Amino acid sequence: MKRGGILFKMLMVPLLLAFGLFFHISIVSGDYPIEQFSLNSGREIFDSNCAGCHGEKGDGSVFKGAFNFTNNELMIINNSSVFFDAVTNGVPGTAMPPFGKLSIPQRWDVVSYLWTFWMDFTEVEHGKTIYQKNCASCHGINGDGSGITGAFDFTNVSRMVREEPEVIFTRVSDGVDGTSMPSWKDSLSVDERWNIVKYIWTFQFKGYFQIRQPSLITPNTERTLSSEAWYSSPIGMAIIAISILLAIAVLYLFGKGMKER
Numbered sequence: 001m002k003r004g005g006i007l008f009k010m011l012m013v014p015l016l017l018a019f020g021l022f023f024h025i026s027i028v029s030g031d032y033p034i035e036q037f038s039l040n041s042g043r044e045i046f047d048s049n050c051a052g053c054h055g056e057k058g059d060g061s062v063f064k065g066a067f068n069f070t071n072n073e074l075m076i077i078n079n080s081s082v083f084f085d086a087v088t089n090g091v092p093g094t095a096m097p098p099f100g101k102l103s104i105p106q107r108w109d110v111v112s113y114l115w116t117f118w119m120d121f122t123e124v125e126h127g128k129t130i131y132q133k134n135c136a137s138c139h140g141i142n143g144d145g146s147g148i149t150g151a152f153d154f155t156n157v158s159r160m161v162r163e164e165p166e167v168i169f170t171r172v173s174d175g176v177d178g179t180s181m182p183s184w185k186d187s188l189s190v191d192e193r194w195n196i197v198k199y200i201w202t203f204q205f206k207g208y209f210q211i212r213q214p215s216l217i218t219p220n221t222e223r224t225l226s227s228e229a230w231y232s233s234p235i236g237m238a239i240i241a242i243s244i245l246l247a248i249a250v251l252y253l254f255g256k257g258m259k260e261r
């Protein structure tokens, strides 16, 4: 009788740990984006929640002290993760409020839209031409690293949200030691390299080239509420299925433990 109780307890510990781990993973990974951001959605959210302080053009012109997203010096040392945290938690001690009421995908979408204030369209178009000529053979025409194995994938948003434009610029200029990524310092001018960095930034977004031409904007139907939830993704469903199985196992063992008592 006593032995059954001990066995039951010994089984419970790993089961509960596994349970906790699955939920932990699901919550943590839920914060990181896995698909490209929607600028259409980002624009709508910005216009109704942020433009009142940051200005419709993102230049911080309406509320005194609001961040200016057209300021090159500020933008190139920032990244989307930092912006995401500011939108999620606000900036304590300033007028910047938290936006926990926006869903996680909505927050990533609006953060992406902030970059469009920094990315001058003419420069991006210029960068596109140089990219296609010099970089696409390795990094792929769509920036997905499909040209050669090991080339960096600029559509990998969970990686890109942690990159600063200045760091990307340095890597383009100096190359990456120990890889086939060459240095472009001598063959491309400073302006050309910056324009490429701005073009590279567009690979994170859906519809950058449409959003610069307002007549082409379609209503945002890409995301519905149900598809936003983590539990509707394949991984989420697998987590739920495994959790249910674990719960059944726990109940079964519990019943067995009771019987033996």
Ligand code: HEC
Pocket: 045, 046, 049, 050, 051, 052, 053, 054, 063, 064, 065, 066, 067, 082, 083, 084, 086, 087, 091, 094, 095, 096, 097, 099, 110, 111
């Ligand atoms: C009530 C006015 C107000 C509103 C509304 C507002 N902001 Fe801000 N925001 C500010 C101010 C002021 C700052 C500057 C805070 C500081 O000094 O660091 C700021 C800073 C920021 C920053 C930069 C934080 C950093 O890293 O320094 C981001 C990103 C930002 N806002 C995004 C947004 C977004 C996105 C929205 C809408 C969803 C929004 N803000 C709505 C006032 C506002």
Ligand code: HEC
Pocket: 131, 134, 135, 136, 137, 138, 139, 148, 149, 150, 151, 152, 163, 168, 169, 171, 172, 176, 179, 180, 181, 182, 184, 196
């Ligand atoms: C001969 C193939 C090749 C060419 C051409 C090439 N790259 Fe690369 N690039 C690579 C490889 C391989 C890596 C992966 C190095 C690594 O692991 O970060 C890389 C990495 C990078 C990175 C670093 C990303 C990061 O944050 O680690 C940037 C930025 C980059 N390339 C931009 C460019 C640009 C812009 C051009 C064109 C001007 C270009 N590359 C041309 C092969 C190439």
